[in-house]
Amino acid sequence: MANKKSKTSFFCTTCGYQSAKWMGKCPACNEWETMREAPDENDSENDHKTPEMILTISELGNETRPLPLSQIDESEQPRQETGIGEFDRVLGGGVVTGSVVLVGGDPGIGKSTLLLQILDRLSTPKSTTLYVSGEESPGQSKMRSQRMGIDNDNLYFLSASSCEEIIKHFRKLKPKALVIDSIQTCHSPEVKSPPGSTSQVRQTAAHLVKIAKLTNTPTFIIGHVTKDGAIAGPKLLEHMVDTVLYFESDTQYPYRILRAVKNRFGSTNEIGVFEMTGRGLIGVDSPSSIFLNERPISLAGSLVSATIEGSRPILTEIQALVSSAVSGGIPRRTTLGIDRNRAALMIAIMEKRLRLDFSGKDIFLNIVGGLKVIEPAIDLALIAAILSSHLDQSIPTTTLVIGEVGLTGEIRRVNMIDQRLSEALKFGFKKIIVPKGNLSTQNTAKSNLKEIATLQELAASLFS
Ligand SMILES: Nc1ncnc2c1ncn2[C@@H]1O[C@H](COP(=O)(O)OP(=O)(O)OP(=O)(O)O)[C@@H](O)[C@H]1O
Ligand SMILES: [Mg+2]
Incomplete structure (x- = not known):
């Protein structure tokens, strides 16, 4: 009997993609230099599957057969x-x-x-x-x-x-x-x-x-x-x-x-x-308490927003630092815990709608406590923090900002507003800036709320 022809194949060590030829760049995950030679699968040395390794179905008494969905017992997968x-x-x-x-x-x-x-x-x-x-x-x-x-x-x-x-x-x-x-x-x-x-x-x-x-x-x-x-x-x-x-x-x-x-x-x-x-x-x-733990008292560039993680509201401190860039250099936009593109978008909206010029400024943004926030409901808070640092004017520590911002500078409603508000009130926030029309009619804490529709209104109500 003729010997089986030995066949070499290659695989990507990052994503497992297999190929008959070696390639410098994996076409599946686009990583460079990750293709390695795979052991020959026809190699008889590889065929010695140890019987000990395989738990046979009969041994476990768990024979499988097709069942109508309606007859499958839900309790078979208890938690x-x-x-x-x-x-x-x-x-x-x-x-x-x-x-x-x-x-x-x-x-x-x-x-x-x-x-x-x-x-x-x-x-x-x-x-x-x-x-x-x-x-x-x-x-x-x-x-x-x-x-x-x-x-x-x-x-x-x-x-x-x-x-x-x-x-x-x-x-x-x-x-x-x-x-x-x-x-x-x-x-x-x-x-x-x-x-x-x-x-x-x-x-x-x-x-x-x-x-x-x-x-x-x-x-x-x-x-x-x-x-x-x-x-x-x-x-x-x-x-x-x-x-x-x-x-x-x-x-x-x-x-x-x-x-x-x-x-x-x-x-x-x-x-x-x-x-x-x-x-x-x-x-x-109560994650809010830890993320607000070391909050500075009334410093420019710091502000709290209410974010939702799953079904839970979490209050997070957002910090911004706006400083003069090295002359002639490209201004830096550094973010920690916030999507960089989202931050760039907010900066562009501020330049256009509030007529500010950040071309000679470095801007750093950070979510305190190592949390990563990807939801757009913190847009307005990002803008407020940048504005506060830019003007070097502090926002009262009992003010909280919630809202999404659209490309034209309009302030958009956010989901789960009641949960966000109740968490903010629980932590003693006295002034909560929210998008206009976002509140449900039964919301009782109206006296603490400030509804706004534009960035100009934000700037006007932020520092008092
Ligand atoms: N006495 C201690 N007090 C507080 N934290 C401690 C103490 N000892 C260890 N730790 C924490 O536990 C961590 C190590 O935990 P663990 O060994 O479970 O990590 P791991 O993710 O399994 O790490 P590895 O990747 O090395 O397996 C340390 O980095 C440290 O933060
Ligand atoms: Mg370990």
Whole structure:
């Protein structure tokens, strides 16, 4: 019999795109120098799929067959609340049985801490859980759990990185929840490339997803992020799992924000806010209070607005600094936590409608506390902060501004105005500037409100 012709193929280490030829630039994700040679899939060495690795369906007694939608029992996918409210909210109301959740985040942000706390909550004498780490020894993990006051007889720790070994212990222990820390350290013997490579990540994730689905075990997979902030490995990884969460923060603050970017079982709008302490992560019930924490008293360029994250209003401080640019240089427009294009648009609108000239000015904009705000409801507040810094005139600390601004300078209504107002009133804001016609008739706090329709009206009412 003639030997099978050996065929070389190439794949992109960023997105997993495959090609028969090597290319300098990946046509799928447009990254340069990311194509690598893939191991030959026809290679007989690659064919030795270890029987141990595959959990057969008959073994699990979970035979699948088509069912009419109406006959599928909804309770087969129950949710389990962890009791950590900020985490449950981001997942859409708790952990769904058999779901696979990928958690990504910068080094040292607190991924292991968060998932250790979650497993601790899910562990009971009737439901043991398993934390698998390929990054830390049992001793290191014990140190962390001791610091956090976690000492749970039903939470098992395994230091392993081989998929085969993980599955072996999984079968013995039959845990009710599983954490893999991290997918980049896991490796599967049937793939030749090293741990962390695209094919390894894809293969090990496929095994883990299969186990989770067949045994109905909620599985949390930690993923490292690349320097651009995306989860390292093939983009395919995000398609394979049910939920993708990102854990992020501004490193100078102890606050961490958990955000869903994909969720098959809930909305992706909700965020969870945590504070990192020596005893682990503590959910922050009232994020407005932390984001307004170190607010300066009456300084030019600072102002508060009410934003909506998911279903929750959060008050955030917006800061602007307008200063003279180096003569002859290009004026800088630097933003932190705000979309740069949106900020440029607001600056252009101010130049046109308020007849201001920023051509010789550097403008810096910042959302305090590491929050990122993308909704246009902060447009008016951006303009107000820039105006305040430009005129070097402070806005009273009890004034709050809400509103979207259109290209012609018109002030547009925003959604969920009642929730924003009630949060602002709760925090004692006395004057709330809102778009004209935005208020519902039953709104009672009229005495605190100032309705405006144009930027001139904003300028006239901002500083008094
Ligand atoms: N005693 C302490 N007090 C307060 N915070 C601490 C303490 N010890 C550790 N931390 C915080 O915990 C963080 C490390 O948490 P953790 O190990 O869970 O992060 P990680 O995201 O898993 O990191 P890695 O990417 O290295 O795995 C530190 O960066 C620090 O912010
Ligand atoms: Mg870790």
